[in-house]
Amino acid sequence: MYTAQKPLGWGIIGLGKIAHSFVRDLALVPEARLVAVGSRSREKADAFAQQYAEDGQTPVTACDSYEALLALEEVSVVYIATPHTSHVEWSLKALAAGKHVLCEKPMAMTPEEVKQVTGLAREKGLFFMEALWSRFNPAVQKAIDYAQEGHLGKLSYVQADFGFFALDRDPDSRLLNPELGGGSLWDIGIYPIFWAYQLLGMPTSMVVAQTLARTGVDAQLRIDFLYPEATAQLLSSFATFSAMTAQVGGTSGSVLLHPRWHETDRLTLQTPERGIETEVFQLDGKGYTYEIREVIQCISQGRLESLLWSHQNSWELNSLLADVAESANSSGT
Ligand SMILES: NC(=O)c1ccc[n+]([C@@H]2O[C@H](COP(=O)([O-])OP(=O)(O)OC[C@H]3O[C@@H](n4cnc5c(N)ncnc54)[C@H](OP(=O)(O)O)[C@@H]3O)[C@@H](O)[C@H]2O)c1
Numbered sequence: 023m024y025t026a027q028k029p030l031g032w033g034i035i036g037l038g039k040i041a042h043s044f045v046r047d048l049a050l051v052p053e054a055r056l057v058a059v060g061s062r063s064r065e066k067a068d069a070f071a072q073q074y075a076e077d078g079q080t081p082v083t084a085c086d087s088y089e090a091l092l093a094l095e096e097v098s099v100v101y102i103a104t105p106h107t108s109h110v111e112w113s114l115k116a117l118a119a120g121k122h123v124l125c126e127k128p129m130a131m132t133p134e135e136v137k138q139v140t141g142l143a144r145e146k147g148l149f150f151m152e153a154l155w156s157r158f159n160p161a162v163q164k165a166i167d168y169a170q171e172g173h174l175g176k177l178s179y180v181q182a183d184f185g186f187f188a189l190d191r192d193p194d195s196r197l198l199n200p201e202l203g204g205g206s207l208w209d210i211g212i213y214p215i216f217w218a219y220q221l222l223g224m225p226t227s228m229v230v231a232q233t234l235a236r237t238g239v240d241a242q243l244r245i246d247f248l249y250p251e252a253t254a255q256l257l258s259s260f261a262t263f264s265a266m267t268a269q270v271g272g273t274s275g276s277v278l279l280h281p282r283w284h285e286t287d288r289l290t291l292q293t294p295e296r297g298i299e300t301e302v303f304q305l306d307g308k309g310y311t312y313e314i315r316e317v318i319q320c321i322s323q324g325r326l327e328s329l330l331w332s333h334q335n336s337w338e339l340n341s342l343l344a345d346v347a348e349s350a351n352s353s354g355t
Pocket of ligand 1: 035036037038039040041060061062063066103104105106108126127128153155196202208209
């Protein structure tokens with residue numbers, strides 16, 4: 023078992039946009055060390071490895087295939103940063119190769135696939151977590167604490183939106199290409215849905231309306247989750263920039279997460295007793311450091327899943343995404 027005596031060796035596969043952001047935060051965590059990067063392109067792997075090798079002290083092995091990275095003994099944890107539709111394939115391959123895995127969101131495109139991956143992780147005795155980084159953001163956590171510790175009374179209202187304009191992107195890009203899991207839902211709708219799920223749990227019913235992009239994937243989704251005594255109003259959009267706020271309210275108060283809420287450093291609590299209070303948090307890096315620390319802590323304690331974002335949480339969130347997609351398609355446009 024890993025014992026935190028020396029930094030844990032990380033390998034990254036899929037050297038796109040998020041891999042660059044992630045690796046900058048990885049460098050801020052002393053218990054982690056980037057040891058290898060894997061790309062389908064030799065040139066890209068070499069350039070990436072060179073860019074992030076820390077002062078030449080830690081050689082970063084550049085692999086021209088993902089398989090080559092999985093074969094390296096020095097890689098203990100693999101961070102999967104490929105498009106959504108290949109997350110399952112590479113999670114299964116990484117686990118089969120004996121690696122712990124942190125896989126970008128969404129970890130799968132169906133709840134059955136979530137079970138397949140998390141089942142293999144348990145069978146192999148390896149750690150697996152979906153990289154739902156907002157779950158570990160300190161301002162988001164504080165808002166959850168206010169809600170769960172009763173400061174807001176009985177919860178009755180949740181709101182969250184996540185929108186940016188992307189309909190002018192290349193139709194072959196992962197955002198719009200159906201073959202790569204395109205559409206706003208699986209890419210960014212996952213965040214508002216996570217927020218409602220985290221605070222209110224599984225809804226009893228939902229109402230979903232969508233518009234479509236020219237490639238046939240969803241362009242925008244208006245999602246209402248209904249609970250016995252609460253409602254959630256959610257927006258996921260590639261058709262507009264949106265306010266990027268999240269709220270939770272109840273019988274005794276409310277919390278607002280400031281833009282961009284999923285990576286925010288501030289919240290505002292409003293209660294009749296306390297008035298309006300804004301709290302600002304000093305973020306460590308861009309905010310990926312928190313999920314990275316969670317992975318390392320879990321592995322050092324021999325845990326196979328996080329208590330904060332468990333396999334069951336991933337399964338339930340994925341089920342909700344699938345239900346929203348089905349509901350959107352059955353309601354027409
Ligand atoms: N947590 C966050 O804040 C956050 C932010 C953005 C994205 N994400 C997630 O991270 C994943 C990647 O997003 P991204 O924005 O980094 O995407 P991206 O810039 O398109 O990069 C994805 C990388 O995956 C590899 N890849 C493997 N098969 C591919 C294929 N068929 N087509 C295109 N690329 C392929 C490529 O790397 P090589 O050429 O090196 O093999 C590519 O550079 C997505 O699942 C997304 O949901 C998370």
